Amino acid sequence: MSLSATVPLQAFGVSPLVVVGGLLLLIAIAAVYSAIEIVEAYEKEALTVFGEYRELLEPGIHVIPPFVSRTYPFDMRTQTIDVPQQEAITRDNSPVTADAVVYIKVMDAKKAFLQVEEYKRAVSNLAQTTLRAVLGDMELDDTLSRREMINARIREELDEPTDEWGIRVESVEVREVNPAAGVKQAMEQQTSAERRRRAMILEAQGERRSAIEQAQGAKQSDIVRAQGSKQSQILEAQGDAISTVLRAKSAESMGERAIIDKGMETLENIGQGESSTFILPQEMSSLLGRYGKHLTGSDVSDMAKANGQGELDSLNFDAETRELIGLDNIAEMAGEIEQTEVDVEEMEEQAQAIQEGEDLDADDVIDERE
Structure with missing residues (x-):
């Protein structure tokens, strides 16, 4: 049989030794390939030989028994x-x-x-x-x-x-x-209802807060209006009082001037007589003195001060009210027209006495004729 096997090889011109050498080379290459195992850096491999666990191969190149070994890689990453x-x-x-x-x-x-x-x-x-x-x-x-x-x-x-x-x-x-779909739908309805409820609560709270703010604003407005009305009434009353005082002072001054004018007319009538010497009562002298000051333009307020009388009474108002109505300025203006106080009844009696000169007491009047 060996002769019959070698005959075909020889017929092709191939030597049996070459064939055997080629087979051995292939086997050697396969053995080397299976004996070298490369483990990746992120892996470890379990090695078994004839089905028996041997070891874990770390990353790198390893030589293992060929043809009878198997490896199982494990990725060591997450x-x-x-x-x-x-x-x-x-x-x-x-x-x-x-x-x-x-x-x-x-x-x-x-x-x-x-x-x-x-x-x-x-x-x-x-x-x-x-x-x-x-x-x-x-x-x-x-x-x-x-x-x-x-x-x-x-x-x-x-x-x-x-x-x-x-x-x-x-x-x-x-x-x-x-x-589930039904549960999800019910939850959506519940969520929608809850949102509507919260919206209603927020709306009610907003309306309540707005009403409170409006009420507080109206209250403050009423207070301000009431205070303004009160202040206006006070100022109006004080103005009326000051006007009354000024009118009284003016009337008093005009009355005194009228009495003086009337007295002077009487003196003028007396002066038309033949007598050159007259004895006048003290009241008439005072009247003439006042009239002389009036004619010379002297400040009547000096006489008032001499009599112990001050400027126009500015009324007993508080400092804030005096500043609001300008009371100090009014008092200053009133001081310019203030006249000395005159006893009206006394002046009338004097004027009447002058007019009825013939009834004067002989002890008071001495007629010296030339």
């Missing part, structure tokens, strides 16, 4: 596992659906290789059951508003079993929690 959408019934019997994302990292590749089959799928399945359990233990309002608590509880439930697998759960994020 990995993301999507948890499919899950349906659950909350504690208050409301159906909800939720999905999540789990972030894991391989901490011990040997445990992940020996303790669990396909650790990613195992973590995903465990996260699904845990998510349903956590949602079922909560009420609907909590599932919608307390997202952080759900994340923390799922992570806590995953920590213990995944530690045995050499896996660390870094975080869990629940992406969506959706109630």
Whole structure:
């Protein structure tokens, strides 16, 4: 048989030694290729020889037994596992659906290789059951508003079993929690009603506040009007009082001047007589003195001061009222027309006595004729 096998090779002109050498070369190349293992920087690989676990290969180049060795790579970076959408019934019997994302990292590749089959799928399945359990233990309002608590509880439930697998759960994020369509519609109606209620409350509070502000404004306005009316009445009354005083002073001054004028007319009549010497009573002398001052333009107020009388009484008003009505200025103006007080009855008696000169007592009048 060997002769028959070598005949075809010789027929093609190929030496059997060349064939054997080529086969040995191919086997050597395959052996070298299978004996060299390159581990990436972010990986570790579990090595088995004849199915027996040997070691973890670190990043770099490794020489392993060819043809009888197998390697299983493990990504040592943080990995993301999507948890499919899950349906659950909350504690208050409301159906909800939720999905999540789990972030894991391989901490011990040997445990992940020996303790669990396909650790990613195992973590995903465990996260699904845990998510349903956590949602079922909560009420609907909590599932919608307390997202952080759900994340923390799922992570806590995953920590213990995944530690045995050499896996660390870094975080869990629940992406969506959706109630059933009917429940969602009822919640929207409830939310709308609550918003309308709040709007009505705010509107009522605004109207109440506006009414209070208007009432306070009206009150302040009434107070200001009342104060203004009171002040006006006070000023009007004070003005009337001052006007009355001025009119009285003016009338008094005019009355005195009338008496003086009348007395002078009487003296003029007496002076037309033949007598050149007259003895006048003291009252007539005083009258002439006043008349002389009147003719010479002397300030009558000097006589008033000499008699102990001051300027026009400015009335006993408070300082604020005096300033408002300008009372000090009025007193100054009144001082310019003020005249000395004259006893009207006394002046009338003197004028009557002058007119009735023939009835004067002989002791008071001495007629010296030339």
